[in-house]
Amino acid sequence: MPEGHTLLRLARELTQAFGGRPVRVSSPQGRFAADAALVDGALCIGAESAGKHLFVELAGDRFVHVHLGLIGKFDVVVLEPGQPVPVPVGQVRLRMVSTGSTTGGTAYADLRGATQCDLIGGERRAQIVAQLGEDPLRPDA
Numbered sequence: 001m002p003e004g005h006t007l008l009r010l011a012r013e014l015t016q017a018f019g020g021r022p023v024r025v026s027s028p029q030g031r032f033a034a035d036a037a038l039v040d041g042a043l044c045i046g047a048e049s050a051g052k053h054l055f056v057e058l059a060g061d062r063f064v065h066v067h068l069g070l071i072g073k074f075d076v077v078v079l080e081p082g083q084p085v086p087v088p089v090g091q092v093r094l095r096m097v098s099t100g101s102t103t104g105g106t107a108y109a110d111l112r113g114a115t116q117c118d119l120i121g122g123e124r125r126a127q128i129v130a131q132l133g134e135d136p137l138r139p140d141a
Contacts, residue, residue, distance in 0.1 A: 007049035007068070013076040014047035014056060017098065017107035023058075024097040028088040035119035036094065039064070044098065051132045056096075061122040064094065069115030081105035093117050 025040045027033040045057040054074070056064040066074065079085065085097055085108050094111035111117060120128075 007052060007054050010074055010076070011047040011049040011054060014044075014054075014074075014096075014109060017076050017078055017109065018044040018056075018096060019046040020044070021098040024095075025064075026095045026097075028092040028095055032094050032117050035064075038062075038119060044096070050129045053128060053132070055125055063120050063122065063125045065116065065118050065120045065125065065128065066094075066111060066114050067116035069113070072112065072114035074109060074111045074114070076107065076109045078107045079105045 021044055022041055023039075023044045025036045025042070027036045039058050039062055042062070043059040045059065047054060047056045049055070052067060054066040054068070056066070058064070066072070068074065083105055085106055088095055088110060091112055092110045093114060094117055095108060097106065097108045099106045
């Protein structure tokens with residue numbers, strides 16, 4: 001099971017690849033399709049972790065809330081300029097794609113196997129974080 005430090009690193013990778021950019025959001029697998037349609041094209045503010053929870057913030061006080069569970073993976077890839085985004089392989093619940101990352105060309109991220117992936121508002125995010133207690137990896141702990 002991914003621990004808090006893994007989620008902290010992942011949040012940094014997502015922020016570097018997508019923060020400040022509009023993102024295409026889809027659900028090749030289909031389980032997140034309705035929520036993906038609501039945020040497709042939204043500006044990604046960044047990502048942060050709280051314990052084993054990950055929150056990808058999108059404009060309009062919306063967050064993609066992810067808990068990787070035992071086998072979940074969220075792979076972030078920054079392609080070389082001009083390199084095409086590959087077709088999703090396997091059971092990709094969430095795919096984010098953005099052009100012009102700070103570290104190179106197009107960036108994409110594929111989420112697989114997570115126990116939780118849902119779209120929530122800021123109030124619900126605050127409730128989740130409050131239930132977790134202090135996280136020694138967070139500066140506000």
